[in-house]
Structures are given as C-alpha cells and as structure tokens.
Amino acid sequence: MSKTMIEVKDLTKFFKTPKGMLHAVDGVSFSIEEGKTLGVVGESGCGKSTTGRCILRLIEPTAGKVFFEGQEVTAMNSRQMHDMRQKMQIIFQDPFSSLDPRKTVAQTIQEPMKEFGIVPKDQLHAKTRELMDMVGLASRLINTYPHELDGGRRQRIGVARAISLQPKFIVCDEPVSALDVSIQAQILNLLKELQRDMGLTYMFITHDLSVVNHFSDDIAVMYLGQLVEKAPAEELFANPVHPYTKALLSAIPIPEVGGPKRERILLKGEITSPVNLPDECRFAKRCNYSCEECRKSDPKLFEISPGHFVACHRMNEFNNK
Amino acid sequence: MAKKQQQPKLDANGERKQRSQFGEAWHRMKKDKGAMLGLAVVSILVLVAILSNFLLDYDTDVVGMNTKERLQAPNAKHLLATDEYGRDILFRILYGSRYSLSVGLVAVAIALVAGVTLGAIAGYKGGAVEEVIMRFTDIFSSVPNMLMALVVVSALGQSMLNLMIAIGVTSIPQFVRITRATVLTVRNQEYVESARAIGLSTPQIIISHILPNSLSPIIVQTTLRVASAIISASSLSFLGLGIPAPNPEWGSMLSGGRKFIRDYPYMTLYPGLAIMITVLSLNLLGDGLRDALDPKLKN
Amino acid sequence: MMSNEEVLKVENLTVYYELEEETVKAVNDISFSLHKGETIGLVGETGAGKTTTALALLRLVPDPPGVIKSGKITVCGNDMLEVPVQKLEEIRGKDIAMIFQDPMTSLNPVFTVAEQIAESIEIHEKVTKHEAYEKALEMLEMVGIPRERGGEYPHQFSGGMKQRVVIAIALACQPQLLIADEPTTALDVTIQAQVLDLIKNLKDKQGTSVIMITHDLGIVAETCDKVAVMYAGRIVETGNLDDVFNYTLHPYTEGLFNSLPNINDRKAELKPIHGLMPDPTNLPAGCAFEPRCEYACEACKTQQPELVSFTDTHKAACLRYAEPGFHVARGKKHE
Numbered sequence: 001m002s003k004t005m006i007e008v009k010d011l012t013k014f015f016k017t018p019k020g021m022l023h024a025v026d027g028v029s030f031s032i033e034e035g036k037t038l039g040v041v042g043e044s045g046c047g048k049s050t051t052g053r054c055i056l057r058l059i060e061p062t063a064g065k066v067f068f069e070g071q072e073v074t075a076m077n078s079r080q081m082h083d084m085r086q087k088m089q090i091i092f093q094d095p096f097s098s099l100d101p102r103k104t105v106a107q108t109i110q111e112p113m114k115e116f117g118i119v120p121k122d123q124l125h126a127k128t129r130e131l132m133d134m135v136g137l138a139s140r141l142i143n144t145y146p147h148e149l150d151g152g153r154r155q156r157i158g159v160a161r162a163i164s165l166q167p168k169f170i171v172c173d174e175p176v177s178a179l180d181v182s183i184q185a186q187i188l189n190l191l192k193e194l195q196r197d198m199g200l201t202y203m204f205i206t207h208d209l210s211v212v213n214h215f216s217d218d219i220a221v222m223y224l225g226q227l228v229e230k231a232p233a234e235e236l237f238a239n240p241v242h243p244y245t246k247a248l249l250s251a252i253p254i255p256e257v258g259g260p261k262r263e264r265i266l267l268k269g270e271i272t273s274p275v276n277l278p279d280e281c282r283f284a285k286r287c288n289y290s291c292e293e294c295r296k297s298d299p300k301l302f303e304i305s306p307g308h309f310v311a312c313h314r315m316n317e318f319n320n321k
Numbered sequence: 322m323a324k325k326q327q328q329p330k331l332d333a334n335g336e337r338k339q340r341s342q343f344g345e346a347w348h349r350m351k352k353d354k355g356a357m358l359g360l361a362v363v364s365i366l367v368l369v370a371i372l373s374n375f376l377l378d379y380d381t382d383v384v385g386m387n388t389k390e391r392l393q394a395p396n397a398k399h400l401l402a403t404d405e406y407g408r409d410i411l412f413r414i415l416y417g418s419r420y421s422l423s424v425g426l427v428a429v430a431i432a433l434v435a436g437v438t439l440g441a442i443a444g445y446k447g448g449a450v451e452e453v454i455m456r457f458t459d460i461f462s463s464v465p466n467m468l469m470a471l472v473v474v475s476a477l478g479q480s481m482l483n484l485m486i487a488i489g490v491t492s493i494p495q496f497v498r499i500t501r502a503t504v505l506t507v508r509n510q511e512y513v514e515s516a517r518a519i520g521l522s523t524p525q526i527i528i529s530h531i532l533p534n535s536l537s538p539i540i541v542q543t544t545l546r547v548a549s550a551i552i553s554a555s556s557l558s559f560l561g562l563g564i565p566a567p568n569p570e571w572g573s574m575l576s577g578g579r580k581f582i583r584d585y586p587y588m589t590l591y592p593g594l595a596i597m598i599t600v601l602s603l604n605l606l607g608d609g610l611r612d613a614l615d616p617k618l619k620n
Numbered sequence: 621m622m623s624n625e626e627v628l629k630v631e632n633l634t635v636y637y638e639l640e641e642e643t644v645k646a647v648n649d650i651s652f653s654l655h656k657g658e659t660i661g662l663v664g665e666t667g668a669g670k671t672t673t674a675l676a677l678l679r680l681v682p683d684p685p686g687v688i689k690s691g692k693i694t695v696c697g698n699d700m701l702e703v704p705v706q707k708l709e710e711i712r713g714k715d716i717a718m719i720f721q722d723p724m725t726s727l728n729p730v731f732t733v734a735e736q737i738a739e740s741i742e743i744h745e746k747v748t749k750h751e752a753y754e755k756a757l758e759m760l761e762m763v764g765i766p767r768e769r770g771g772e773y774p775h776q777f778s779g780g781m782k783q784r785v786v787i788a789i790a791l792a793c794q795p796q797l798l799i800a801d802e803p804t805t806a807l808d809v810t811i812q813a814q815v816l817d818l819i820k821n822l823k824d825k826q827g828t829s830v831i832m833i834t835h836d837l838g839i840v841a842e843t844c845d846k847v848a849v850m851y852a853g854r855i856v857e858t859g860n861l862d863d864v865f866n867y868t869l870h871p872y873t874e875g876l877f878n879s880l881p882n883i884n885d886r887k888a889e890l891k892p893i894h895g896l897m898p899d900p901t902n903l904p905a906g907c908a909f910e911p912r913c914e915y916a917c918e919a920c921k922t923q924q925p926e927l928v929s930f931t932d933t934h935k936a937a938c939l940r941y942a943e944p945g946f947h948v949a950r951g952k953k954h955e
Contacts, residue, residue, distance in 0.1 A: 043808035043809065043810065056518060058514055085520040086520070090518045097512065098510075098511035099515075100533075100534065102533045102534055115519055115520055115521060116519075150896055181665065181835060181837075181876055182665060182875060183892070183896075185879035185891070185892030188881075188890055189889075189890055189892060207809060210882075210883045214886050214890070233886060247810055248809060251810050251813035253816075253836060253842050255838045255840070255877065256841055257861045257865035258865070258866060264817075266817060267810045
C-alpha cells in the first residue's frame with residue numbers, strides 16, 4: 001500500500017465579484033497517492049485550475065485543508081511555505097506567457113535552484129545542462145531567449161524549471177493543450193518518463209479526455225466547482241455513472257472511421273455562471289435526467305463501489321454494475 | 322503573423338541567433354530613419370552640452386558683454402548674429418544646451434523614480450493602496466501643469482534646482498499611470514505566478530520579473546517627457562520664473578529677444594529653432610523607440 | 621446523394637509572405653476541389669498553411685506581405701483571382717463565408733447580434749431593413765438561440781453562443797461554400813459537440829459545402845467526407861475518410877495518428893513524431909517531412925515528391941512508394 005502524498009479536505013475558494021460570491025471551488029475533497037497521477041477534467045470555469053493553485057497556495061483557499069505527506073500546508077506560515085515550495089511545483093498551460101521573455105533559458109532554469117541554494121554556484125552551469133538534457137533540450141540553446149523557441153521547446157523549459165528542485169509533487173495545469181498533436185505526444189511521454197525516473201506524483205489538469213485517459217491513474221470530473229465523479233481511469237471510462245461524465249465521454253471526437261456508431265449525448269445549454277448558486281444539483285439545468293429531487297438539494301459525493309465516487313441523486317439507476 | 326513567431330530563427334550553421342529583446346529592438350530601430358536622425362541629433366546635443374563647458378569660457382564667451390559688437394547680423398565672426406549686449410548667439414545657444422538638457426534630464430529622473438515606484442506598487446498591490454495612489458494621482462494631474470510649476474517655483478524660489486523639481490513633480494502622474502498600466506498586464510502573466518511558485522518574495526518578483534518587462538513603455542515615456550520638460554523649462558524661463566538672466570537658457574533668450582523681434586529676428590529665431598530641433602529629435606527618437614519596442618509590431 | 625456540381629476548385633495555389641529579410645513559403649502548389657454538399661477536412665499542425673489557404677480562397681491574404689504567387693481558384697464559376705474587387709465583395713458572404721476560430725473577437729461589441737446578422741443580409745440581398753432584421757431573428761432560432769435574445773450585445777453571450785451567432789452570420793445568405801477555421805478550438809467539449817452538430821445539420825439542410833480546418837482528427841472523422849492532410853504548405857495525402865483513416869499512406873499522417881492517445885487502449889504508448897516543423901523560410905530541398913520521417917531514404921533529401929494517385933480517390937506524396945511492396949506500418953493496403 002503506497003502512502004498518501006496529497007490530501008485535500010473540503011477545499012473551498014470563493015471570489016468576491018460585483019454580482020455576488022463566485023463559487024470557484026466548493027467543498028472539494030480527494031487524495032493522491034505517491035507516484036500516481038490524478039487527472040482532473042472539466043470545462044472552463046469548473047474550478048480545476050483554481051483547485052490546483054489552492055493546493056500550492058498560489059491562491060489562498062477560503063476554507064478547507066490541504067495536507068502534503070501528512071503536514072497541513074494550509075496552516076503553514078510564510079517561512080514554512082517557502083520551504084514547502086521546493087517539494088511541490090507547477091507546470092503551466094501557456095508556454096508563451098509562463099516564461100519571462102527577458103530571461104534566457106539558463107536564467108529561467110537556474111532561478112529556482114538559486115532561490116533555494118541547493119546547488120553550489122560552480123556546479124550550477126553543469127546542473128543546468130543536465131536538466132536540459134533530461135527534458136530533451138539541446139544544450140546549445142542554453143543562452144537563447146524564449147521568443148526564439150517554439151511552443152514545445154518552451155514547454156520543456158517549464159518542465160526543466162519545475163523539476164530542478166527535485167519536487168515530489170507537480171501540478172500540471174493543461175501542460176499540452178496549447179501544443180500541436182505531434183509535440184503534445186512528445187511532452188506527454190517526457191512527463192511520463194520523468195514520473196518513472198523521479199517517482200513524481202502528478203495532478204494533471206486538462207479538458208482533453210483522451211489525454212487524461214492515457215495519462216492518469218485516477219480521474220476526477222469537476223462541474224461548477226464541485227467534484228461530481230471520481231474513479232480509477234479504466235473504471236470511469238468503462239462505467240461512467242454521472243450524467244455529466246457520460247455526456248463528456250460521448251462528446252470526445254474519436255479519430256476512427258468505420259467503427260461502431262456511438263450514441264452521442266448532447267447537453268442542453270451551457271455551463272452556468274458559478275455566482276450565487278441555489279441549493280440544488282448544479283448540473284440539473286443541463287441534465288437530461290433531472291428530477292424533482294435534483295432541484296431540492298445538492299447531492300453529496302458517495303462511494304458506489306470501491307474507489308468510485310459519484311455525486312448524483314439518481315446514481316443507483318445509472319450504475320450499470 | 323503568428324506563423325512567423327513560432328519559427329525559431331536559425332543562422333547559416335543552424336545555431337540559434339542570440340539576441341536579447343533590446344538587441345532586437347535596436348535592430349529594428351536601425352531601419353527607422355526618423356528615429357536614427359533623432360538619436361544622432363540628441364547625441365550631438367549631449368556632446369555639445371558636455372564639451373561647451375570646456376570649449377567656451379563662461380565669463381567672456383557666454384555672458385561677457387561687448388557693446389561694440391551689439392545687434393550684429395550673422396557674419397563670419399558671429400555665425401548666428403549677436404544680441405543687444407554684443408554676446409555671440411551661437412555660443413549662448415551652445416552653452417544653453419547645458420541648461421535645457423540638464424533640466425530636462427533631472428526633472429524627468431525625479432518624475433521617473435517617484436512615478437515608477439508609486440506606479441509599480443499601485444499595480445502590483447492593488448486594493449486600497451492602489452486606490453489611494455491613483456486618486457492622489459488624479460487630483461495631482463487635474464491641476465494644469467504650468468500652474469503647478471508656477472506655484473512650486475514661486476513657493477520654493479527661483480533657481481535651477483527648484484525649476485527641476487517643479488517640472489519633475491508635474492510629470493509624476495504620467496509615470497504613475499503608465500507604470501501601473503503595464504505592471505497590471507505583466508502581473509497576470511503566468512511567469513509571475515511561476516516566480517511565486519518557487520518562493521520568490523514580492524520585492525524580488527517586482528525587481529527581477531515585473532519591472533524588466535514593464536520597461537519598454539517607460540523608456541518611451543521618458544524620452545517623450547524629456548522633450549516636454551525642455552519646453553516647460555523654456556516656457557517658465559520665458560515667463561521669468563526659470564533660470565535667471567544672464568544665463569543663456571533658451572527660453573530666457575527668447576524672452577530677451579522679444580523686444581527686438583521686428584529689427585533683429587535672429588535673437589528669437591535661433592533659440593526658438595534650438596528648442597524646436599531638440600524637442601523634435603527627442604520626439605522622433607521616442608516614436609522610433611515605441612515602434613521598436615512594441616512587441617505587437619514584431620513580425 | 622451529392623450532385624456533381626463543383627463548388628470549389630483550387631489549382632496549383634502558391635502563397636508566400638514576402639518579408640524584408642526572408643520569404644515565408646506558406647502554401648506551396650496545392651490543388652483540391654469540392655463538390656456541392658461535400659465537407660473536406662484540412663488537417664495539419666500550426667504553420668502547415670491551413671489558414672493561409674482559407675484566406676487565399678477569399679482573397680483575404682494580408683497584402684503586404686502576403687502574395688498569391690500562382691494558381692487558380694474557382695468558386696461557383698468565378699475566378700477569384702481575376703474578378704474585380706466589387707464583384708469580390710459580392711461573392712464573399714453570398715457565395716462563400718467564413719467562420720473564424722475565435723468567436724470572441726469576430727463580433728462587433730457595439731451592435732446587437734441581430735443587427736450584425738441583418739447587416740450581412742442587407743448587403744447581399746435586396747430586402748428592406750425590417751425584412752433583414754426579421755430574417756436575422758429567424759437565423760438566430762435556426763442556430764438554437766431564442767429570438768428574444770436578438771437585441772442583446774455580444775458580451776451578454778457565452779463563448780458557445782457567440783460561435784452560434786458567428787455561424788448564423790456566415791450562413792445568413794445561404795452561401796455555397798462555408799470555410800470553418802478551427803470553429804470549436806476555443807470551446808469546451810460539450811459545447812464543441814453542440815456546435816459541430818449544428819454545422820452538420822445546417823449543412824445537410826442547405827446543401828452547403830464546407831471546408832473544415834482543424835488539427836483534430838477526431839473532428840474530421842465525425843464531420844467530413846474527404847480529408848487533405850497538409851504539411852509545410854503542401855498536401856501530403858488526400859482521400860476519402862476511409863482512405864486516409866484506414867488505408868493510411870503517408871508517414872506524416874501515420875505519425876499524427878500515433879501521436880494521439882487511443883481512447884480504447886489507455887496503456888498504448890504514444891509514438892510522437894520526433895523533431896519540429898521545418899522553418900517555412902528555409903524549406904528542405906526534398907520532401908519537407910524527410911528530417912522527421914522514420915522511413916526516409918536518400919532520394920527524399922533531394923527530390924520533391926509529387927501527389928500520386930493510388931486509387932480514384934486516394935492520393936499521397938511519398939517517394940518510398942516507388943519501391944514495390946513499401947507501406948507504412950499503419951493501415952490496410954489498397955487491393
């Protein structure tokens with residue numbers, strides 16, 4: 001039994017807006033085991049990025065607790081948090097805005113190591129080259145600026161920077177969605193390789209279900225700030241229970257011709273704004289199966305089979321097992 | 322064209338060209354004839370300002386009276402004529418560049434330091450701090466510049482330093498605004514978040530990530546503000562509130578020549594031209610810099 | 621089902637961007653055609669020349685620096701490169717319309733959505749202002765937006781709704797040809813499904829021919845009849861869906877497929893194409909894909925492959941097929 005790396009309890013983040021409270025993340029709980037990958041999927045505005053940033057306390061959560069190897073991250077003072085950052089890192093989505101355009105590749109990769117002083121000055125250069133080698137960047141690029149490089153190479157710089165501190169846990173916030181397919185596969189393979197070699201634990205945030213399926217051990221589906229379903233990847237794809245998960249899976253365009261015809265579930269309307277939410281199932285307005293009960297109360301997350309959690313009033317009807 | 326940005330530049334050997342962003346800006350600016358002309362004139366002016374102290378004798382060449390040669394038209398000895406005291410206008414204009422440039426530079430330096438600091442704090446901190454700074458800026462900039470400068474000079478007394486302070490203070494709001502605006506956009510870039518993720522403190526982030534990326538508009542603003550500071554200095558001197566006579570400040574030379582404008586237009590023409598050329602070159606340079614530094618124009 | 625009327629014919633189109641220091645060879649000698657009611661998918665990665673091709677069809681390539689070097693484009697019998705500008709404006713919108721990738725920036729924020737749709741109708745059809753507005757409201761309903769919302773401004777709409785409005789504008793004059801440039805890239809999956817469904821239905825209803833520009837082979841599989849795979853400004857493989865997906869010929873097409881995670885087999889390893897797109901200012905003398913191709917041979921370095929027909933519908937540009945028996949690993953062989 002491997003140990004728990006990250007545990008999130010009732011994580012909540014509200015933002016004040018002129019129209020009212022925006023429920024970006026609303027009572028989300030989950031845990032990630034060491035060396036595993038949790039994929040978090042959902043549409044824009046579902047709070048998946050905010051969750052990732054709250055875990056790293058790049059955004060201060062409104063309520064809830066985050067534990068890293070049993071230590072409560074959310075209770076740390078700024079000194080302890082500073083040291084904690086060495087162990088948890090983040091890789092960003094946009095390879096264009098996530099690198100400081102005025103810093104060379106070397107400066108960007110070295111910055112974290114300098115901040116923590118973990119590498120003696122005279123070895124910094126060698127260490128930088130080693131990291132570049134690990135992420136597949138030619139060492140002749142060491143003095144180039146980000147604007148001279150393409151998206152894939154920039155993303156490799158971001159990865160090198162993140163792993164330079166030898167972290168244990170990395171939040172990958174849509175690390176491949178801005179990249180072309182052939183480059184996307186290169187970066188995904190790189191991340192997998194690093195996970196194997198360094199024993200990394202990932203939280204992999206994405207909107208691309210085929211990528212998350214390929215990449216994750218467990219998958220959590222978020223809708224309007226809440227976790228609606230969480231299960232091991234195979235289980236989730238084989239037996240999705242929540243109507244939203246079902247719709248999401250059926251909406252993936254599959255690059256196959258002549259295969260069996262899939263039934264496509266089209267959802268009504270669009271994701272509503274998460275401001276001043278009433279006490280009802282948040283998906284009810286778009287759900288093809290919503291009933292009386294769904295408009296009365298917000299369903300709680302329930303474990304319907306080992307490791308498979310669903311938040312839906314009618315989940316027992318939808319469970320095919 | 323987005324297409325082009327994606328593609329890395331390679332030289333003949335397949336090695337990447339190494340050029341910092343400022344290197345690239347310089348490369349672009351070299352093609353801008355107006356900007357290069359402006360830069361050349363400004364450089365010459367700076368050189369003149371430095372050298373005139375060594376080449377000209379202040380007491381004899383610049384302020385020394387020579388009634389025998391008063392009010393001459395341009396001639397071989399006095400290329401740009403003489404004034405009512407027989408002083409060589411060319412020498413006075415050359416020496417006068419010291420005043421104009423130093424007032425322009427020092428005034429803008431004052432505004433730059435104060436404005437950028439306040440603007441960066443307002444932009445990065447946000448909230449109540451920003452509110453207070455920006456409202457003060459608003460109030461400050463609602464007073465006409467000239468009036469403000471007049472008040473400062475009359476309150477502090479007439480001297481070169483006070484003139485610099487007066488003009489510098491009136492330029493602060495522009496720097497606050499422009500710095501805050503750029504910091505606001507830079508602040509939300511992911512690399513700033515990335516810097517926080519590796520544990521950098523707020524001052525570290527502002528100094529090493531935010532300011533370097535906000536420099537371009539500030540540099541452009543600086544050049545343009547130097548030009549308007551020179552005009553303000555000359556205007557105040559023209560009104561008799563700037564650098565006192567007999568110092569050859571261009572504005573006070575204009576003012577002095579006013580009485581003779583009908584018969585001896587040289588006395589107003591040449592200092593006027595000097596102001597115009599200086600301001601024009603600074604503006605050309607500023608515009609060129611803006612075009613060169615603006616990443617949106619980068620193809 | 622389809623009539624044989626040719627809506628679009630592109631012959632040997634070449635488009636360069638001539639910059640001061642260098643020339644970007646964006647589109648190099650491509651040819652394809654489209655019949656009434658057909659949908660063709662233009663697939664490729666960033667910089668493959670997909671968008672430039674689309675812009676060239678509308679004669680909207682930014683000039684300077686863009687130059688259509690050669691070729692012929694025929695839309696509904698009009699030679700697009702020869703017609704006078706006035707006629708061109710008539711054709712755009714009426715015969716041929718375009719949907720851009722970003723719905724957020726393609727609407728004017730100061731006009732209501734119905735006004736923007738009506739504007740397009742007014743320009744191209746002889747109708748009164750009132751009739752045009754009425755028709756605009758009908759169009760809104762057709763794309764699934766209640767007509768009451770016609771008086772609202774773009775900022776009051778969500779991304780998916782805006783893209784519906786853009787589609788309504790594009791289809792208002794019932795164009796013969798619709799160019800959709802990554803119409804769903806900026807949208808969420810469930811919204812993407814709605815929008816693709818909408819385009820498909822409208823296409824069937826109006827008999828519009830569609831050029832679907834995308835990087836997503838999944839979208840192609842679901843919406844297109846034909847595919848053209850582009851690489852470095854050239855079409856490297858083209859054919860029916862079945863041809864390209866099940867009888868894959870070109871190594872690049874194979875590489876694209878291998879780069880995609882397989883939804884049915886999550887353990888399958890991704891086999892990315894190594895290396896990067898070539899610099900379009902400095903294309904290799906031979907096959908542009910040669911530096912990244914695992915099948916490349918000596919000849920590929922120097923010789924430019926031509927599109928060769930393998931069946932009536934299926935063409936590919938790869939020199940290796942000159943060797944008898946050669947075939948990429950993926951896909952069945954044509955009989």
